[in-house]
Amino acid sequence: MSKELIDAVVDMREDDAIKIAEKLLETGAEPLGLLDDCREALGIIGNRFAAGECFVPELILAGEMLRQIGAMVKPRISGSGAAAQKKLGKIVFGTVEGDIHDIAKDIVVFMLDVNGFDVMDLGVDVPVAKFVEAVKSFKPQVVGLSGFLTLAYDPMKNTVQALVDAGLRDSVKVMIGGGQMDDQVAAYAKADAYGKDAMAAVTLSKGWVGAK
Amino acid sequence: MKIIGEKINGTRKRVKQAIEERDAAFIQNLAKEQASAGADWLDANAGTAPQREPEDLIWLVENIQAAVDTPVCLDSANPKALEAAIKAVNKTPMINSISMEPGRLEGVLPIVAANKCPAVALAMDEKGIPKTKDERIDIIGRMLEKTRALGIPDGNLYFDPLAMSIATGTENGLIFFDTIREIRRQFPDVHVTCGLSNISFGMPPVRSFINRVFLAFSMQAGLDCAICDPNNQDIKTTMLAAELLLGNDKHCLKFTRAFRAGVFNK
Numbered sequence: 001m002s003k004e005l006i007d008a009v010v011d012m013r014e015d016d017a018i019k020i021a022e023k024l025l026e027t028g029a030e031p032l033g034l035l036d037d038c039r040e041a042l043g044i045i046g047n048r049f050a051a052g053e054c055f056v057p058e059l060i061l062a063g064e065m066l067r068q069i070g071a072m073v074k075p076r077i078s079g080s081g082a083a084a085q086k087k088l089g090k091i092v093f094g095t096v097e098g099d100i101h102d103i104a105k106d107i108v109v110f111m112l113d114v115n116g117f118d119v120m121d122l123g124v125d126v127p128v129a130k131f132v133e134a135v136k137s138f139k140p141q142v143v144g145l146s147g148f149l150t151l152a153y154d155p156m157k158n159t160v161q162a163l164v165d166a167g168l169r170d171s172v173k174v175m176i177g178g179g180q181m182d183d184q185v186a187a188y189a190k191a192d193a194y195g196k197d198a199m200a201a202v203t204l205s206k207g208w209v210g211a212k
Numbered sequence: 213m214k215i216i217g218e219k220i221n222g223t224r225k226r227v228k229q230a231i232e233e234r235d236a237a238f239i240q241n242l243a244k245e246q247a248s249a250g251a252d253w254l255d256a257n258a259g260t261a262p263q264r265e266p267e268d269l270i271w272l273v274e275n276i277q278a279a280v281d282t283p284v285c286l287d288s289a290n291p292k293a294l295e296a297a298i299k300a301v302n303k304t305p306m307i308n309s310i311s312m313e314p315g316r317l318e319g320v321l322p323i324v325a326a327n328k329c330p331a332v333a334l335a336m337d338e339k340g341i342p343k344t345k346d347e348r349i350d351i352i353g354r355m356l357e358k359t360r361a362l363g364i365p366d367g368n369l370y371f372d373p374l375a376m377s378i379a380t381g382t383e384n385g386l387i388f389f390d391t392i393r394e395i396r397r398q399f400p401d402v403h404v405t406c407g408l409s410n411i412s413f414g415m416p417p418v419r420s421f422i423n424r425v426f427l428a429f430s431m432q433a434g435l436d437c438a439i440c441d442p443n444n445q446d447i448k449t450t451m452l453a454a455e456l457l458l459g460n461d462k463h464c465l466k467f468t469r470a471f472r473a474g475v476f477n478k
Binding site for chain 1: 259260341377413415
């Protein structure tokens with residue numbers, strides 16, 4: 001573990017973080033160790049974000065640092081090494097059809113990712129059929145539906161119904177979240193739960209996959 | 213500078229509760245305080261599920277009209293709710309909003325044309341909000357072809373170039389100001405409006421500082437209408453100072469009168 005790297009990422013010193021990561025790799029550090037350090041750093045940043053001490057532009061920068069360090073590490077890890085990064089579970093996530101809000105959705109995907117989930121992000125304005133297709137091919141334990149507008153109620157309901165029609169509903173837990181959502185909307189859409197923020201999404205998902 | 217008072221919006225928790233409980237006094241108070249602060253229209257957004265929206269929107273309109281003479285701005289993408297509410301208004305309402313999204317073009321644009329309403333027009337299409345100035349100008353140009361074909365005068369349209377948060381792209385402020393200037397240059401008769409808080413989404417909880425400078429810069433670029441809380445002192449005072457500096461306050465009278473009326477008092 002490199003405290004130097006973790007501190008650089010947490011302190012948002014992008015150039016330093018990249019240089020430190022390069023140096024570590026040149027001097028024979030375990031490539032996967034760098035990813036663990038990044039994960040550790042992003043966990044700290046995520047907690048600071050939840051506490052209101054760190055903000056959206058910093059989450060974006062942290063994601064950017066992770067992407068760059070990931071790209072450096074990738075060619076150096078073998079297939080088995082990559083598989084060694086054990087994940088808690090798989091989640092399909094997206095903003096439902098007719099809604100194009102992405103900021104909050106990106107934050108939730110980010111938090112799920114740094115907390116150890118393998119997240120397939122379908123983006124915004126995601127058609128019902130695309131969710132069904134993703135559940136079929138990616139086989140997640142959890143589906144997350146995001147929506148900011150009241151207009152998103154029906155697309156959420158339709159997405160859940162489509163999973164029922166495709167015979168996939170029992171294979172996944174469905175959570176919803178976003179600006180106008182609450183427990184009543186979750187009941188209306190026949191989702192399993194409503195999460196009020198990114199940490200709630202993490203807690204719900206961990207509960208469903210049996211992780212602590 | 214025109215103001216669309218934003219407070220009667222059912223996506224705000226307290227207003228949602230007032231709509232559910234039919235708390236007429238609460239809505240009428242919001243109408244009165246915004247009208248007395250100088251709002252030119254009062255936005256009415258029921259924010260409820262599509263089946264309930266028509267009756268909720270009518271209820272809002274009736275209560276606003278019982279309290280004040282200010283025209284309403286019907287805020288919905290639901291043609292059924294708009295058609296229903298338009299029968300309840302006693303003055304031509306503004307409609308919020310049309311866009312190049314197919315649903316709004318087919319559903320809302322004919323209502324705007326038939327009732328000769330002023331309308332907020334969003335610079336977005338089925339692909340969402342474009343990143344660049346040129347793509348937004350392209351959408352606005354295509355929308356004007358549609359509105360002109362229906363005989364809607366350019367002066368009835370209040371284009372919202374749609375500000376994206378500065379938190380997700382540090383060029384988003386410049387893109388917004390450049391888009392306003394380009395609208396002014398190419399389509400001199402249309403108005404330009406926007407909300408004042410999207411720009412600072414995700415930033416530290418001192419957002420009003422960002423929002424105020426955003427308002428001033430936008431006005432300098434050609435913004436002539438804002439969707440905001442007309443009772444917010446930060447907004448009101450910034451607007452007065454910006455109007456003054458842009459030469460829109462003859463003999464500085466609005467500013468000096470506002471000073472004497474205590475608008476600047478903490």
